[in-house]
Amino acid sequence: MSRERVDGILASLLRLSRAVDGTLREGAAAVGLTPAQAETLRFAARTRPDMATVGQLARVLGVRHATAVGIVEPLVERGVLERRPHPYDGRRRVLALTPSGRRLLARLERVAAELRRELEGLDRTSLERLELGLGALVDTLRRSGLLVVAAPCAGCAHFRPNAAPGTKAPHRCALIERYLSEAESRMLCPEHTPAA
Ligand code: SF4
Structure with a gap:
């Protein structure tokens, strides 16, 4: 592909990222959050409880551990996020939404609905091409370590x-060396490593 075409795609991506960032920033500000705090609430809501640590949050946000702690603290003080004991490791704590955190997240998700409507307005072929192209780009950025994408267990190299067929936790993760229920294996994990 010519350099001009690549430059054109890059320019479109930058414009898109500014537009999406602007919309999400506005939505977050409307409920008194920074974009990083809004992402932290999404992380706490969607990440599997045993993986929802501050360390994993730092990886997903692409920030240092101390910065992640600084993002979490005001949310804990505001009463929308709490630290709970890790379900399997007494030395660690995990992040979870409080009931008012869940209500705040529901308000935030209405902003994402606006972006979803715009996407739904595209024709099927454009959507399929977009899905394919963006999927390839995300994969490349993930492989080069620029992006951490939390995903369910299916398709993970450690899955x-x-x-253990016929048990309550039939699947196993070779990374954390633990058996997982069907529901757990469907939740998002920031350690997901695509199988080659
Ligand atoms: S199999 Fe992969 S996605 Fe599932 S818990 Fe293990 S590392 Fe995470």
């Missing part, structure tokens, strides 16, 4: 599906 051993149906390792």
Whole structure:
């Protein structure tokens, strides 16, 4: 592909990222949050409880641990986020939404709905091409370490599906060396490593 075409795609991506960032920033500000705080609430809501640590949050946000702590603290003080004991490791704590955090997140998600409507307005072929192209770009950025994408277990190199058939936790993760229920394996994990 010619350099001009690549430059054109890059310019479109930058414009898009500014537009999406602006919309999300506005939505977050409307409920008194910074974009990073809004992302932290989404992280706490969607990440599997045993993976929702501040360390993983730092990876997902692409910031240092101390910065992630600085993002979390005001949310804890505001009563929308709390630290809970880790379900399997007594030395660690995980992040979880409080009931008022869940209500705040629901308000935030209405902003994302606006972006969803714009996407739904595209024809099917454009959507499929976009999905393919963006998927490839996300994959490249993830492989080069510029992006951490939390994803369910399916397709992860560490996933051993149906390792204990007929049990309540039939799947196994070779990374954390633990059996997982069907529901757990469907939740988002920031350690997801695409199988080659
Ligand atoms: S590392 Fe992979 S297999 Fe293990 S819990 Fe995370 S997504 Fe699932």
